[in-house]
Amino acid sequence: MKETISRYGLRGELTVPGDKSISHRSVMFGALADGTTEITGFLRGADCLSTIRCFEKMGICTEILPDRVLVHGKGLHGLTAPSDILDCGNSGTTTRLISGILAGQNFNSRLTGDASLCRRPMRRILIPLGRMGADIASEDGNDCLPLRICGRPLHGIHYDSPVASAQVKSSILLAGLTADGPTSVTEPHLSRNHTEILLRSFGADIRSEGTTATIYPAEELTAQKIAVPGDISSAAFFIAAALIVPGSEIRLRNIGINPTRDGMIRVCREMGGRLNLENVRREAEPRADLLVQASSLHGITIGGDIVPALIDELPVIAVMACFAEGTTVIRDAQELKVKESNRIRIMTEGLRRMGADCEETEDGMIIRGGRPLHGASVDSASDHRAAMSFAVASLMADGETNISDPECVKISYPEFYRDLHSLIAE
Ligand code: S3P
Numbered sequence: 001m002k003e004t005i006s007r008y009g010l011r012g013e014l015t016v017p018g019d020k021s022i023s024h025r026s027v028m029f030g031a032l033a034d035g036t037t038e039i040t041g042f043l044r045g046a047d048c049l050s051t052i053r054c055f056e057k058m059g060i061c062t063e064i065l066p067d068r069v070l071v072h073g074k075g076l077h078g079l080t081a082p083s084d085i086l087d088c089g090n091s092g093t094t095t096r097l098i099s100g101i102l103a104g105q106n107f108n109s110r111l112t113g114d115a116s117l118c119r120r121p122m123r124r125i126l127i128p129l130g131r132m133g134a135d136i137a138s139e140d141g142n143d144c145l146p147l148r149i150c151g152r153p154l155h156g157i158h159y160d161s162p163v164a165s166a167q168v169k170s171s172i173l174l175a176g177l178t179a180d181g182p183t184s185v186t187e188p189h190l191s192r193n194h195t196e197i198l199l200r201s202f203g204a205d206i207r208s209e210g211t212t213a214t215i216y217p218a219e220e221l222t223a224q225k226i227a228v229p230g231d232i233s234s235a236a237f238f239i240a241a242a243l244i245v246p247g248s249e250i251r252l253r254n255i256g257i258n259p260t261r262d263g264m265i266r267v268c269r270e271m272g273g274r275l276n277l278e279n280v281r282r283e284a285e286p287r288a289d290l291l292v293q294a295s296s297l298h299g300i301t302i303g304g305d306i307v308p309a310l311i312d313e314l315p316v317i318a319v320m321a322c323f324a325e326g327t328t329v330i331r332d333a334q335e336l337k338v339k340e341s342n343r344i345r346i347m348t349e350g351l352r353r354m355g356a357d358c359e360e361t362e363d364g365m366i367i368r369g370g371r372p373l374h375g376a377s378v379d380s381a382s383d384h385r386a387a388m389s390f391a392v393a394s395l396m397a398d399g400e401t402n403i404s405d406p407e408c409v410k411i412s413y414p415e416f417y418r419d420l421h422s423l424i425a426e
Helices: 020-032 046-056 092-103 123-131 166-176 194-201 232-244 263-270 304-309 311-322 334-338 343-353 384-395 406-411 416-423
Strands: 011-015 034-040 061-064 069-074 108-112 135-138 147-150 158-160 183-186 206-209 212-215 225-227 249-256 274-281 287-293 327-330 357-361 364-368
Touching (some): 020 166, 020 194, 046 406, 092 123, 092 147, 092 166, 123 135, 194 206, 232 311, 304 311, 311 357, 311 384, 343 364, 343 384, 384 406
Parallel strands (some): 158 183
Antiparallel strands (some): 034 069, 108 147, 135 147, 183 212, 206 212, 249 287, 327 364, 357 364
């Protein structure tokens, strides 16, 4: 892909698609609620459509209308046995959250996904769900998909999770919805809390204290009207682009700024980025408009508590770091190795091909900024966030950049290239 960019940089306003994590959960909890859940701002990316298709196979009717999505819920015990294996596509969130829901049903099911998803670790949910009494197993015995789940009654447990993962936490909490007593999860660092916030709005008794979330078995959930905010993980590509391309000034409308997701904002500011929040709406899921202006960035160290709050943004933060003065160190981010691709490897390999001075470490990357980038052929590994990150890097690279499987952006952002072009002043 070749991007030509005028000397005016990126200019204009954009509304990015809805938050992926919240869109998935809206469908799942809507399916388990009594009544019709109405979702505006739903992300129509391939991942969230996988979630819809899985629930349709379990008897849930959904209507994808031009301005909203309707989920006709059947109540906590209303799902029916799927006639076929459930295909989660590329989506780890679909797989791990649905597993928690399926473990306590009174029917059996099987889950699979695409080649990338079939490589991702499922032991992290098999262990805690197994402790709750679930009969769940990896069919090939390698702790990966396909999974076979024989639904049965579950017990409430307390689980000390070794990883800060919202997918693991949510899987356990969802299993806890129908368990015989309270279920709690403690994480090493707080991961995104959309499950806690949204399930509470559906009427579940779910409490959070520090890094522990506790759910009490529910009698019923009640359908909701949900306005999904723009996805900060999608906004991140434009934030990074506007910060590094000289002359840029853009406004991103209605972006979710939940404190468990706002690590990108904190890091950009710490790197010297000019990023202002406007029109802040303090709702359960807070949102704001972001004004971003081209900035001189400097390298920083990123690690510890903040990592779960920006885990999906680290590929594009690595791109920003190439244009920052000094060294950026990313650590405590070993989870990047088990995302849609090994993002530590894919990003360091691709950026090095473009001329960057960066290296892979055991739990992150080290990037020495300041070297000019040039166009190259880079491998996205069909990972949507890697492809979008390389597209941002290409804006500042001399010559043409070819990204393998550029269309993989459809997973989370089908109109990404159109929206990027819309900000490039002619
Ligand atoms: C997600 C949680 C994160 C994130 C993923 C979406 C979610 O994964 O990387 O894109 O919706 O719960 P982990 O739970 O594996 O950290």
